[in-house]
Amino acid sequence: MTTFRTIDDLEPGQRLLVRIDVNAAVEDGTVKDSRRFARHAETIRELLADDHAVALLAHQGRPGRDTFVSLEQHADILADHLDHPVEFVADTYGEDALAAIDDLESGDVLLLENVRMCDEELPEEPPDAKAETDLVRTLAPAFDAYVGDAYSAAHRSHASIVGFPRVMDACAGRVMEREYTAITAVRDREFDGPVTMILGGTKAEDVIPIIERLDDVVDRFCLGGVVGELFLRADGHDVGYDVGETSLFDHQWDDHRDRLERSLNAYRDRLRLPSDLAYEDDDGERAEVVVEGLEKDRPFLDVGSETADRYVDVVEDSAAAFVKGSLGVFEDERFAKGTVAVVSAMADSDCFTVVGGGDTARVVELYDFDDDDFSRVTVAGGAYVRALTGDSLVGVEVLEEGSLK
Ligand SMILES: Nc1ncnc2c1ncn2[C@@H]1O[C@H](COP(=O)(O)OP(=O)(O)O)[C@@H](O)[C@H]1O
Numbered sequence: 171m172t173t174f175r176t177i178d179d180l181e182p183g184q185r186l187l188v189r190i191d192v193n194a195a196v197e198d199g200t201v202k203d204s205r206r207f208a209r210h211a212e213t214i215r216e217l218l219a220d221d222h223a224v225a226l227l228a229h230q231g232r233p234g235r236d237t238f239v240s241l242e243q244h245a246d247i248l249a250d251h252l253d254h255p256v257e258f259v260a261d262t263y264g265e266d267a268l269a270a271i272d273d274l275e276s277g278d279v280l281l282l283e284n285v286r287m288c289d290e291e292l293p294e295e296p297p298d299a300k301a302e303t304d305l306v307r308t309l310a311p312a313f314d315a316y317v318g319d320a321y322s323a324a325h326r327s328h329a330s331i332v333g334f335p336r337v338m339d340a341c342a343g344r345v346m347e348r349e350y351t352a353i354t355a356v357r358d359r360e361f362d363g364p365v366t367m368i369l370g371g372t373k374a375e376d377v378i379p380i381i382e383r384l385d386d387v388v389d390r391f392c393l394g395g396v397v398g399e400l401f402l403r404a405d406g407h408d409v410g411y412d413v414g415e416t417s418l419f420d421h422q423w424d425d426h427r428d429r430l431e432r433s434l435n436a437y438r439d440r441l442r443l444p445s446d447l448a449y450e451d452d453d454g455e456r457a458e459v460v461v462e463g464l465e466k467d468r469p470f471l472d473v474g475s476e477t478a479d480r481y482v483d484v485v486e487d488s489a490a491a492f493v494k495g496s497l498g499v500f501e502d503e504r505f506a507k508g509t510v511a512v513v514s515a516m517a518d519s520d521c522f523t524v525v526g527g528g529d530t531a532r533v534v535e536l537y538d539f540d541d542d543d544f545s546r547v548t549v550a551g552g553a554y555v556r557a558l559t560g561d562s563l564v565g566v567e568v569l570e571e572g573s574l575k
C-alpha cells in the first residue's frame with residue numbers, strides 16, 4: 171500500500187513538472203542508454219495519454235566530474251523510448267526555460283537543462299529551506315502539479331526532489347510508486363516463508379549495514395564477491411587480501427574489520443559464506459578451488475560451482491529473495507557463473523524477487539533475462555540500500571506529507 175498520491179489522482183489535461191532520474195553513464199562524452207530511460211518513458215507515456223503537458227526536470231553527474239554534462243542527449247534517448255518528440259531547452263529556470271514552458275501544450279514534452287547546473291540544487295538542506303530557493307519559487311507557479319518520479323535520487327534532500335512538494339500539489343509517478351511498493355515490502359515482512367538476501371559486489375560499506383539492520387527480517391544472507399572474501403578473511407581464512415594489482419581488499423579490511431568480525435559472530439547462523447572460489451588459471455581458463463586450507467596467491471573472481479549450487483538451493487527454498495551486488499565479475503562470462511546461477515533460480519522461482527544495485531542490475535540484460543522474470547529490477551542503487559535497511563527516503567517523505575488539493 172502506498173501512502174502518497176499517484177498520477178491516478180491527477181485531473182487530466184494539466185501542466186506538470188515531472189522530476190525524473192536519468193542520471194546515466196557517460197563514455198567519451200556520449201550518454202549511455204539505460205533502464206532508467208525506459209522506465210520513466212512509461213510514466214511520461216501515461217501522462218501524455220491523459221492530455222497533460224509535461225516539463226521534465228533531471229540531473230546528470232555532479233559538478234567537477236566527467237559525467238557532469240548537459241541533458242541534450244538525454245532528450246534524444248527519451249524521445250526514442252517514447253517514440254514522441256522531446257524538446258530540450260538549455261536552461262533550467264531562466265527566461266528561455268520559462269518561455270519554453272509557456273509554449274507547452276497538451277501532449278508536449280520538454281526537458282529542462284541539468285538541474286545541478288543551478289547552485290541551489292545540491293546543498294543538502296531540509297525541504298522547507300529548499301522550498302525557498304529561486305529555482306522552486308520561479309518554476310512552481312508555472313505548473314498545476316509536481317510529479318516525483320526520481321526514486322533513485324529520493325535519498326537526496328535536493329531542491330528539485332524535496333522543495334517543490336512543499337509548495338505545490340504533488341504526487342508520485344509510476345517509477346516512484348512501483349519501486350517504493352516493491353522495495354519497502356521487505357521491512358513489513360509480507361512473506362510467507364524464509365527471506366534471503368544475496369549480497370556481493372565490491373562495497374563492504376553498502377553490505378554490512380544491510381546485515382546489521384535486517385537481521386530480524388532476513389533469514390539467510392548468501393555472501394560473495396569482494397565482500398564475501400572479506401567475510402571469509404574475518405572467519406580466519408587466508409583470502410580477502412590484495413594480491414598483484416588489486417586494491418579492493420586491504421583498505422576495506424582496515425576500515426571495516428571490526429564490523430565484519432562483529433557481524434560474523436552475531437549473525438553466524440544466518441550467514442552463508444563461499445565454500446569454493448573461481449580464478450583465472452595460467453591458460454586464461456576458469457578454475458576453481460575449495461576455500462578450506464586455501465592460500466590466497468591470486469585474485470578470485472567468482473564463487474565456485476559448489477557455492478553456486480548451495481545458494482541456488484537457498485533461493486529455491488525462499489519466499490522472497492533480494493540481490494544487492496554480484497557474486498563475481500559477471501561482466502566476464504567466465505566469472506558470471508555464480509551470479510547467473512542465482513539470478514536464474516530467482517527468475518524461475520515463484521517467490522518475490524528483487525534484483526538491485528546500480529551495476530548488478532545489468533546482469534539482467536547481459537544474460538538475456540527479462541525484467542518481467544522478477545518482481546522488480548530496481549533502477550536504484552543508494553536509495554535501494556537505504557530502503558532495504560529501513561531508512562526512510564526524504565523524497566518519499568515529502569510526497570507522503572504533501573497532497574493533491
Ligand atoms: N571477486 C571480485 N573481484 C572484483 N570485482 C568483483 C568481484 N565480485 C564482484 N565484483 C564486481 O562487483 C560489481 C558489482 O558490485 P557493486 O558495484 O559493489 O554493486 P552495485 O551493483 O550495487 O553497484 C561488478 O561490477 C563486479 O564486477
Ligand SMILES: O=C(OP(=O)(O)O)[C@H](O)COP(=O)(O)O
Nearest residue numbers: 191193322323528550551552553
Ligand atoms: O545514480 C544515482 O544514484 P546511484 O548511483 O546510487 O544509483 C542517482 O541519480 C543519485 O545521484 P547522486 O549519487 O550523484 O546524488
